[in-house]
Amino acid sequence: MPFPIHAMELELSLGDSPAPAKGASTPMLIPTHAGKGEDHELVLELGVGTAKRTEQDNQNAPTQPEQDLQDQEEDDDTRFHSESPVELSLSCRLLPASAEIGSVNSEECRRGFDVNTVLVDGDTVQERSLSTSSLPMEVPVRQAADQETADDEENSGVGRGTRKKLRLSKEQSAFLENSFKEHSTLTPKQKGDLAKRLNLRPRQVEVWFQNRRARTKLKQTEVDCEYLKRCCEMLSRENRRLQREVAELRALRTSPFPLYGHLPAAGFSTARMCPSCDDKVIAHHPTNTASPPVSTLFTKPHFGPFTVHPILRRQPSATS
DNA sequence: TAACGGGTCTACGTTACGTCA
DNA sequence: CGTGACGTAACGTAGACCCGT
Numbered sequence: 001m002p003f004p005i006h007a008m009e010l011e012l013s014l015g016d017s018p019a020p021a022k023g024a025s026t027p028m029l030i031p032t033h034a035g036k037g038e039d040h041e042l043v044l045e046l047g048v049g050t051a052k053r054t055e056q057d058n059q060n061a062p063t064q065p066e067q068d069l070q071d072q073e074e075d076d077d078t079r080f081h082s083e084s085p086v087e088l089s090l091s092c093r094l095l096p097a098s099a100e101i102g103s104v105n106s107e108e109c110r111r112g113f114d115v116n117t118v119l120v121d122g123d124t125v126q127e128r129s130l131s132t133s134s135l136p137m138e139v140p141v142r143q144a145a146d147q148e149t150a151d152d153e154e155n156s157g158v159g160r161g162t163r164k165k166l167r168l169s170k171e172q173s174a175f176l177e178n179s180f181k182e183h184s185t186l187t188p189k190q191k192g193d194l195a196k197r198l199n200l201r202p203r204q205v206e207v208w209f210q211n212r213r214a215r216t217k218l219k220q221t222e223v224d225c226e227y228l229k230r231c232c233e234m235l236s237r238e239n240r241r242l243q244r245e246v247a248e249l250r251a252l253r254t255s256p257f258p259l260y261g262h263l264p265a266a267g268f269s270t271a272r273m274c275p276s277c278d279d280k281v282i283a284h285h286p287t288n289t290a291s292p293p294v295s296t297l298f299t300k301p302h303f304g305p306f307t308v309h310p311i312l313r314r315q316p317s318a319t320s
Numbered sequence: 321t322a323a324c325g326g327g328t329c330t331a332c333g334t335t336a337c338g339t340c341a
Numbered sequence: 342c343g344t345g346a347c348g349t350a351a352c353g354t355a356g357a358c359c360c361g362t
Contacts, residue, residue: 188328210351211350
C-alpha cells in the first residue's frame with residue numbers, strides 16, 4: 001500500500017533486524033517498543049530511509065513463510081520501490097521472554113510455550129515431571145478382565161466388525177503420558193515393555209502414541225494460530241497508527257509554511273526534511289548516541305516473528 | 321549397482337464408542 | 342430417558358524408509 005507523497009514515500013516494513021543496505025542514504029531510526037504496554041514482547045521499529053533494494057538484501061534469503069508474504073506484496077513492493085526512494089520502515093520482532101513467568105498475555109503472545117502444560121482451574125501449570133521410576137512398577141489395571149476378553153476376541157476372530165472401545169485407567173494414562181514425555185515415539189522394545197507393564201496389547205500402546213502425537217500437533221496448531229492472530233491484530237493497529245502519521249506528514253508537507261524540524265511529535269521528533277534534496281529524510285539523532293544501526297532500516301517487507309521465531313522452526317513438539 | 325518387492329513405521333483422516341451436561 | 346457435544350480409542354490408508362533379493 002504505497003503512499004505517493006510526491007518525492008517522499010513511506011513504507012511499512014515488517015521484520016526483524018534486517019540486513020544492511022549498501023548505498024543507502026543516511027537514515028533515521030526511531031525505535032519504539034509498542035508492544036510493551038500491551039503485555040506483548042513485540043518490538044516495533046519505526047524508521048525512515050531510502051527504499052532501495054540491494055543485492056545484499058536479496059542474498060539474505062528469507063525463509064519460506066517470509067517469502068510467501070513477500071510474494072503477496074510483490075506487486076506493491078516493486079512498484080513502490082521503483083518510484084520511491086524514501087521509506088518508513090516498521091520492523092517487528094518478538095523479544096525473548098522477559099515478562100514475568102506466568103503472565104498469560106506475554107505467554108500467549110510469544111511462541112515457544114509448551115502446549116503440554118496443563119490448565120488447572122484456569123492456571124497454567126507445568127505438568128509434574130514424574131519419572132518412570134516414581135510410578136509403581138505394576139500399574140493397577142482396571143480392565144484386566146476386559147483386556148483378556150478383547151485379546152480372546154482378537155485371537156479367536158470373534159467380535160470383528162464391532163469395535164470394543166476400552167477406556168484406559170488413570171494410572172495407565174499417566175504412565176503412558178510420562179513415557180510420552182520422555183520419547184514421543186516408541187521402539188518395538190519400548191512398546192513391548194509398556195504393553196507388558198500396563199497389561200495392554202502392544203497395538204493399544206502404539207495407537208495411544210499415535211493419537212497422542214496427533215493431539216499434541218493439533219494443540220500446537222491451535223496455539224500457533226492464536227499467536228499469529230494476535231500478531232496480525234497488533235500489526236494492524238500499528239499499521240493504522242503509522243498511516244495516521246503519514247497523513248499528518250502529508251498535511252505538513254502541503255502546508256504553505258514548511259516547518260523543517262517541526263514535524264509531528266509522535267515518532268518524528270528528531271526527523272528533518274532535507275531542504276536541499278527535497279525527497280529524502282535524513283537521520284538526525286543529536287541526543288541519541290545509542291541510536292540503532294543503520295542496517296536496521298532497510299528491511300524487506302517480511303514478518304519477522306512469523307519466520308524467525310524458534311517455535312516456527314522447531315519440529316512438532318515431541319514432548320508432552 | 322539399480323530395480324523391485326515386502327515389511328515396518330508414522331502421519332493423517334475417519335469412525336465409533338463412552339461420558340457428560 | 343433421550344440427545345447432542347466432546348474426548349479419545351481404534352481403524353484404514355498413503356507415503357517414507359529399510360532391507361533382502
